[in-house]
Amino acid sequence: MSVAKIHTEEAIYVYGPWIRIWHWTQAFAILVLGVTGYLIGAPPESVSSGEASDHFQMGYIRYFHFCAAYILIIGFVVRIWRAIVGNRHNREIFLPPVWRTSFWSEVWHEIKWYALVIPEPKKYVGHNPLALLAMHIMYVWTTIFMIITGLSLYGEGTGMGTWQHTFFTSWVNPLFGQSQDVHTWHHLGMWMLICFVITHVYVAVREDIMSRQSIISSMISGWRTFKDNRSN
Amino acid sequence: MAIINTPNGYKLDDSGQRVVVDPVTRIEGHMRCEVNLDADNYIRNAVSTGTMWRGLEVILKGRDPRDAWAFVQRICGVCTGTHALTSVRAVEDALNIDIPENANSIRNIMQLSLQIHDHLVHFYHLHALDWVNPVNALKADPKATSELQQKVSPSHPKSSPGYFRDIQTRIRKFIESGQLGPFKNGYWTNPAYLLPPEADLMAVTHYLEALDFQKEIMTTRTIFGGKDIHPNWLVGGVPCAINMDGDLAAGAPINMERLNYVRGVVQRTIRFVNDVYIPDILAIGGFYKGWLYGGGLSGTNVLAYGDIPDNANDYSPANLMMPQGAVINGDLSTVHPIDLRNPDEIQEFVPHSWYKYPDEAKGLHPWDGITEPNYELGPNFEGTKTDIKKLDEGAKYSWIKAPRWKGHAMEVGPLARYVVGYAQGHEYFTEQINFTLKALDVPISALFSTLGRTAARALEAAWAADKQLYFLDKLVNNIKNGDSTTANTEKFDPSTWPSDIKGLGFTEAPRGALGHWVKIKDTKIDNYQCVVPTTWNGSPRDNQGNIGAFEASLMNTKVEVAEEPVEILRTIHSFDPCLACSTH
Amino acid sequence: MHETFYDVMRRQGITRRSFLKYCSLAAAALGLGPEFAPKIAHAMETKPRIPVLWLHGLECTCCSESFIRSAHPLAKDVILSMISLDYDDTIMAAAGHQAEAIIEETIEKYDGNFILAVEGNAPLNEDGMYCIIGGKPFVEQLTHAAKHAKAIISWGSCASWGCVQAARPNPTRATPTHKVPGIGNKPIIKVPGCPPISEVMTAVITYMLTFEKMPSLDRQGRPKMFYSQRIHDKCYRRPHFDAGQFVEKFDDEGAKKGYCLYKVGCKGPTTYNACSTVRWSGGLSFPIQAGHPCIGCSEDGFWDKGSFYDRLTDIHGFGVEADADEIGTTAAVIVGGAAAIHAGASAVKRATQQGDQE
């Protein structure tokens, strides 16, 4: 809260508790999914002794992947619910106003800011439009993609007749060609998310330092504060 | 209308009646045959055509050489595995990999199983109906059949009159149903069938017995390779690890129980070949020994690469249990050494094949081979592009290339191996040949015939059954001596490979000499060429006009009924053609 | 299930008298005495065995080889007592035009009532002349027979998916049955595998004969009874997979102990087939039991997924051929590097700007 006190401008409450809890569980789930998912693709050195029943290394890796997967899925559902009932900031990442020309000109403005061409970004209560675009494509759609492909792979294990198989595997496998292709694309999705997270965390830290509003603390406290009181 | 004298000594005359057999059935894959009959129904011109192409050599470009065995194995599911073995040998040759002794024994057992299985199924299920008339079997007296059976093979247990009566009843019911299934539209009234009814019944009975038994022969491969058809192989050895009495041996691919299973199969195989297959060949051969057509190139030009290395990694002729060498111009006193790496010895030609070379007057050694399809019909062709009435053998007319050894068209296969072995004085083979000639009371010249080809195949099955046991014992002894290694994985990782290498692998496939030539560049296949037994035997004419083994064997055969050319089938079948192989 | 042959002849306006005459001609054609004629007539008036036309396109014939290896039922019993295998160029006695005539005869007598079994597939390039039968392209024979068939069985991965000849660059444009133009909307049962398991092939046929209906199929047209589970789901090495006990290299300690083959490329986790349950040669073994990873031979396009010994699949396109981790690490390094450079540039800029403001 220290930042907020330095400046005279009023703080705005942008992220409700649901969103903040969602954000940090999401971050945690994706971290776990990324690590365990990578290990599913390339397992660690073989456990070389003892009876199979004495070990469950791959089993645990997969188990944590699936636990985190369900946390991710439930979190995502909660997030959609908040998007429907919550404030307009809660809707933003799902519906970037791509039909507005002003949106695109502001994207251009942000690009110039990141390209270090102009000295100052605009002020935003919610996301800046470029961030919004990145979150919409790299986060929202990739997460949906990971959930669909993930549940499709999961349905292969639960088997025919289970909801995962009926609602996912049964059409996702033929759509991609075969199970192996679904694995490949699910695996690629992980790298997409990793790229997002790298960018996202870097930009969050950078904006926190360089932009005209609070960033990281906002996702902790919920309040957006501004470092100056000039208008745009 | 023209009369052509070919450099390899045949006089071709394309006047007279043109008879077409398409499809040639009871073979693997798709083949067409056209012949010209003179006024007395003698074949005076023969044209054999491979009518399929899949492009495996094209598909292999750019692939991982360690995977190549799986692709080329799918060249053929009948001689399944021989291409795979040839392939791993070619890649091992390129990479200088030595395989463990156990891997050599296991590979040999698998390869020998294939020889036996392929020969047996060929004789009973693809070839027998050229000699045996199932409809005639209905007229047999089961008692007479029983007596015949006991005479030709006293040790075969299934020989009672009741047994033959049951089978006859089953066949009768089948035929009376009016639904003749595979026997429909056969030439059952053709005078070319010579067996008395009791022999027909015995043979048909064995058709069924062999159908039941054949699957057992291949179970050796289910154990060593995981499945009987298209089993699994490995560059550097075999994938089946051995664990006799270590921890978790019960879950190991090879343990005591598995070896015992293999031993049982090997023993039953020996018995079946010796109690059923060989006696049938002698019995049926006895009735047809006057029909000595079909020798073709077998009496003049034959070629064998050799196979079944006794000790691992030594592919020199002295270490190969199947003979290597070439006989030319019918001179059995000299067996010529062969060199598969020499660019001037083995070459493939395409002036009469549906492929394109920059210069078609020349042949190409497989390391420099080119496979580029070019479907093109000659000026004397009749029909339309998609409805062939008559091919023009003066132009391109087959999907098979024309391989030549030092310019000669050669016959390959069991008979070629036996001729080379006989010429070299191969003890086992010579003994078998002499025994057969004596049993049938025919001179050595009878060997160079359709029947000779069919008989050589059976003799080879007996030899192979015997050798399976030899390698099983060898495997067990080696394990006893403390060596249970099955794979050399030192160079399995492609990052350890030189950037520009080439290799050669060869085997004796059931149908004859098989070679694969591979070039590897930056860990990927740069060129892969297969020259396959049926490519040799079924080859069309070459740049000089030499005809291939199929065509040569048909020449000057008398056809009894032009409408029902069972004689063409007989002779072509005696090669056990595999068209998927030939064109790949 | 069917009209008998007699019914068909009557429907076509043939009298009983000429039917009996046909029967005695048939007996004569077979070289049998006239006493056989009434027996043939009787058989034709009762329920016939279902006719099967088994066509071969571009293939390796190993599906046929697999079929004859069936232990239960024996292939012999299927052929003699269950079906009427009227056309199968690999084993039929007839050849040439006598063989081709059988297709027409069957269509005439059993229109809409025979099963069409397809092994291999049809090339479409060069007007189909990469596979010629009777002087004509195989695809013609296939579509013609398909039009009149009751149902089609696509044997093996060739007929089901395309298999090896359809692997990149598929020089002949080999095309699986269901994608051949002109096949229409006949029911197609895919029995994939390279080859399919012998007993699976005969079980699919005997199921149809015993229960007089099509087996229930999954969305891709495979009988659920054999293709609804992955190799991995019932693999006897599965406990080692869960434990994390892997074969790291062929013939290592793990290989001798029967550890899981995942790390040497096993495609069992992505392959639908009955190998780990039904197994091969009457239940004797299957690839994994013999120490080799599953190569996924019953799956669509399994040839084009990169080396059989790699766990991860090759991705083709954009001129690259690499697996997901290779592509991913490259992308992540680029993004991370860009962020680092950007951070540096931002810091420099900020420092100079602050300098300006002072």
Ligand code: HEM
């Ligand atoms: C951020 C999200 C996720 C990431 C980064 C991720 C990552 C991965 C990766 C890299 C793999 C290995 C793929 C391979 O090479 O075969 C994998 C496998 C898998 N994932 Fe995910 N995943 C995510 C979400 C999910 C979700 C939501 C589910 C749903 C249940 C899921 C279920 C699975 C399953 C079932 C497997 C296959 C496990 C196996 O084959 O043993 N994943 N995941």
Ligand code: HEM
């Ligand atoms: C797997 C990791 C992460 C994912 C998938 C993720 C995803 C997201 C998403 C989708 C939003 C937009 C929320 C909305 O407006 O609805 C967001 C916002 C935010 N994230 Fe993350 N995040 C991750 C990790 C992190 C980490 C590690 C940090 C801290 C350094 C962080 C800091 C923030 C901040 C500060 C915001 C608010 C940005 C703003 O106020 O404009 N995130 N994140």
Ligand code: NFV
């Ligand atoms: N020709 C041939 Fe093969 C054999 N034997 C292979 O090399 O059959 Ni398909």
Ligand code: SF4
């Ligand atoms: S599916 Fe495989 S095994 Fe069957 S014919 Fe095709 S290539 Fe051969």
Ligand code: SF4
């Ligand atoms: S060997 Fe293959 S199928 Fe069996 S458990 Fe391991 S990965 Fe699964």
Ligand code: F3S
């Ligand atoms: S390779 Fe094929 S045979 Fe079975 S175990 Fe795999 S599906």
Ligand SMILES: [Mg+2]
């Ligand atoms: Mg070739």
